[in-house]
Amino acid sequence: MNTILQDPTGQAYKTLIQVAMEVCDEFILVKRDQMELESEGYELLERLKPFLKEIVKDDYWPGTRLMGHYADVYFFRCSPDAVDILLSYSTSLYSWVQTRVPDDLCFLRQGQPWLINTAHERESHIVTDVEEELNRLEESGLLFRDLSVFYP
Template identity: 30%
Template sequence: MILLQKNPSGKTYNDLIDLCFDICDQFHLCLRKDMSSLKSFDKFLNKINPVLVTMKEESEWASTILDEGQTAKVYYYYTKDENVKRIIKETVNNLYGWEMPNHPEDLSFFKHGEIWLATSSHERECYILPNKKELSKVMGINGIDATVEEDE
């Protein structure tokens, strides 16, 4: 497991997003109903809607478990779209920029239904679960500041 020590920004963020879109088949973004008017996100959501898989009301997602009775709208998208990748890279310039109230939050990626990269933007935390080949690709991104924890 890789634990990011510093928020990837600028070119490092762009390179990480490129790698996530290459390796993973889906990503998600969350809208917390308790944090903002969700209508303000309609324009952004419409831009990436062509690759929407589903939206679920959930109390748990890749990086977060809400208190009992609370839910958020969790939007799942396919990654195989260059336009959507460009939008993800241009909307914010750092990984933890995916935070409400300005943007949907907790951008996370999935490979074959399993978490590959999980972000908790407001906690400034991110972990990545790569295989050995992917580990060297992540750590090879210029500017990545991370520690690698061995699997037990």
């Protein structure tokens, strides 16, 4: 597991979303029951409807377990057409926080987490050992495998 240490923004964020859409088959967004969602969040969910696979009422999604509360976990099919929609509602990974937009954009590959994002905690992890993916993420500044750059 590789931890993202800071909030990806700009080109690094765009690259992350593009890579995730290419290598994963679905992504999730979460609407918590105990919190309001602003009109912008509902508008986003409406624009993503063509990619919607299912909505599951649950108290768990990658990186989060609720205690005594539930949320609607929206599962969407990954598609290049969804990239621009996501990027038009968020400029960074940790901005996926309800009430403005749904929580915790995460990506799954064959039902297993690839990008685990707990936005309100500002914590995320990428789960992959595919060298090509790791290289693309490293080149974009999202991932550091050679920590000697920090320890001369």
